[in-house]
Amino acid sequence: MAARTFAQKDISSNLHPYTNYLVHEQVGPKTYTRGESVYIWDEHGKKFLEGLAGLWCTSLGFSEQRLIDAAAKQLSTLPYNHSFAGRTAPVVTELADQLTSLAPEPMSKAYFVSSGSEAVDSAVKFVWYYNNALDRPNKKKIISRTKAYHGVTVICTSLTAIPVVQEAFDAPMSRFKQTGTPHYYRYAEAGESEEEFASRRATELEELILAEGPDTIAAFIAEPLMGAGGVIPPPRSYFQKIQSVLKKYDVLLIADEVITGFGRTGNLWGSETFEIVQPDIITCAKQLSSAYIPIGATMISEEIYRVIAEASNRHGVFGTGFTYGGHPVAAAVALETLKIYEERNILEHVREVMGSFQKRLEALGSHPLVGEARGSGLIGAVELVADKSTKESFDPELKMAIQVYQECLEQGLILRALPAGDTLGICPPLIISEMQINDLFDMLEAALDIVAKQHSV
Numbered sequence: 001m002a003a004r005t006f007a008q009k010d011i012s013s014n015l016h017p018y019t020n021y022l023v024h025e026q027v028g029p030k031t032y033t034r035g036e037s038v039y040i041w042d043e044h045g046k047k048f049l050e051g052l053a054g055l056w057c058t059s060l061g062f063s064e065q066r067l068i069d070a071a072a073k074q075l076s077t078l079p080y081n082h083s084f085a086g087r088t089a090p091v092v093t094e095l096a097d098q099l100t101s102l103a104p105e106p107m108s109k110a111y112f113v114s115s116g117s118e119a120v121d122s123a124v125k126f127v128w129y130y131n132n133a134l135d136r137p138n139k140k141k142i143i144s145r146t147k148a149y150h151g152v153t154v155i156c157t158s159l160t161a162i163p164v165v166q167e168a169f170d171a172p173m174s175r176f177k178q179t180g181t182p183h184y185y186r187y188a189e190a191g192e193s194e195e196e197f198a199s200r201r202a203t204e205l206e207e208l209i210l211a212e213g214p215d216t217i218a219a220f221i222a223e224p225l226m227g228a229g230g231v232i233p234p235p236r237s238y239f240q241k242i243q244s245v246l247k248k249y250d251v252l253l254i255a256d257e258v259i260t261g262f263g264r265t266g267n268l269w270g271s272e273t274f275e276i277v278q279p280d281i282i283t284c285a286k287q288l289s290s291a292y293i294p295i296g297a298t299m300i301s302e303e304i305y306r307v308i309a310e311a312s313n314r315h316g317v318f319g320t321g322f323t324y325g326g327h328p329v330a331a332a333v334a335l336e337t338l339k340i341y342e343e344r345n346i347l348e349h350v351r352e353v354m355g356s357f358q359k360r361l362e363a364l365g366s367h368p369l370v371g372e373a374r375g376s377g378l379i380g381a382v383e384l385v386a387d388k389s390t391k392e393s394f395d396p397e398l399k400m401a402i403q404v405y406q407e408c409l410e411q412g413l414i415l416r417a418l419p420a421g422d423t424l425g426i427c428p429p430l431i432i433s434e435m436q437i438n439d440l441f442d443m444l445e446a447a448l449d450i451v452a453k454q455h456s457v
């Protein structure tokens with residue numbers, strides 16, 4: 001069949017996610033053809049440092065032969081199997097055991113899916129099923145935070161509290177409520193300490209629960225460090241205060257570790273870094289397989305599992321599951337990824353280089369365009385402001401973060417202008433060296449200088 005041709009510059013039929021299609025028709029696609037270590041090359045042979053690890057996920061870089069071999073070996077022995085009705089493959093069982101034993105708090109079971117969104121979507125279904133099983137049919141509402149990012153299925157769109165994700169999709173649906181972002185720089189009141197701000201956020205959460213009725217609130221979902229919404233670490237004591245409110249009203253906590261899982265913040269889990277004690281459900285994906293293959297997981301506590309197990313017997317089965325959940329090739333790659341993390345002591349490497357990363361990041365805080373430079377471990381962001389003293393934002397029409405992003409590309413650095421505010425995310429592969437960290441920040445600094453000059457800042 002003859003290939004279709006298009007008048008516009010994008011000559012393919014690929015409908016890109018998170019894309020302005022009219023702009024895209026003018027500028028065409030950006031095509032990348034090859035990757036190695038922390039670098040990626042475009043179709044013209046230009047080399048880029050992949051400063052956001054793809055989408056916060058390619059932890060081991062782009063040329064990890066052991067992952068390729070693990071996939072090939074599994075493809076040549078058992079390329080497909082499923083997990084319905086108790087069926088499994090050895091690699092899937094091994095991965096489930098490995099993952100639950102690595103969890104920050106004891107987790108009983110791991111339910112495999114193919115993406116972060118499916119992991120979060122499944123977490124909500126677990127919570128609903130659990131409360132139905134406990135004969136609490138009204139306890140179904142889920143609370144997330146403004147600027148949270150939890151994915152884009154229909155359920156996840158109601159949790160991801162970012163205007164561009166929700167507005168045109170009639171979200172959030174009525175079972176989903178939002179409470180305030182724990183962003184001290186943006187939302188603390190004059191003279192308020194971090195602890196006081198954390199207490200205020202916890203009080204707001206309690207007020208929301210009381211206003212809705214505690215018997216209607218099922219769960220609270222949180223990224224330990226908010227990612228796509230702006231890379232926002234919580235203020236000191238935040239989760240401790242939030243968790244005492246949740247406990248008081250018997251509200252489950254879902255820790256969404258899709259970005260923070262597997263070493264990103266200098267501990268295996270963001271829950272450890274930010275002192276989330278005993279999450280009831282944990283979702284993960286991305287770095288679970290270094291993104292070489294799609295896989296995610298929803299882990300549940302023994303308490304939730306027991307209730308669900310009894311109910312599955314009453315209903316006949318636990319009536320949900322994906323064709324590709326527990327895919328053996330994905331499981332083989334994930335298992336090998338976890339082995340590499342351990343054998344090469346990737347966590348130790350992150351701890352060795354994250355000091356330099358955070359030092360260079362912090363230094364950007366004094367750049368005239370930057371209001372706040374913030375982060376943890378090997379993840380960070382710079383938020384651009386028009387006025388450093390008043391924290392006034394730039395006119396959104398200027399698209400300042402996109403201008404800096406474009407200038408970074410010129411320099412040979414790929415970052416991401418995040419979908420909430422004038423903020424650029426930085427999240428390189430975990431294997432990045434100290435020298436490459438310096439290259440990354442040299443390029444970002446140069447890009448900021450050029451854009452500042454263009455705007456006479």
Ligand SMILES: Cc1ncc(COP(=O)(O)O)c(C=O)c1O
Nearest residue numbers: 115116117149150151227258259
């Ligand atoms: C914290 C968090 N949860 C869920 C998701 C959704 O993951 P996916 O894009 O794999 O569906 C993301 C994606 O960035 C995320 O950052």
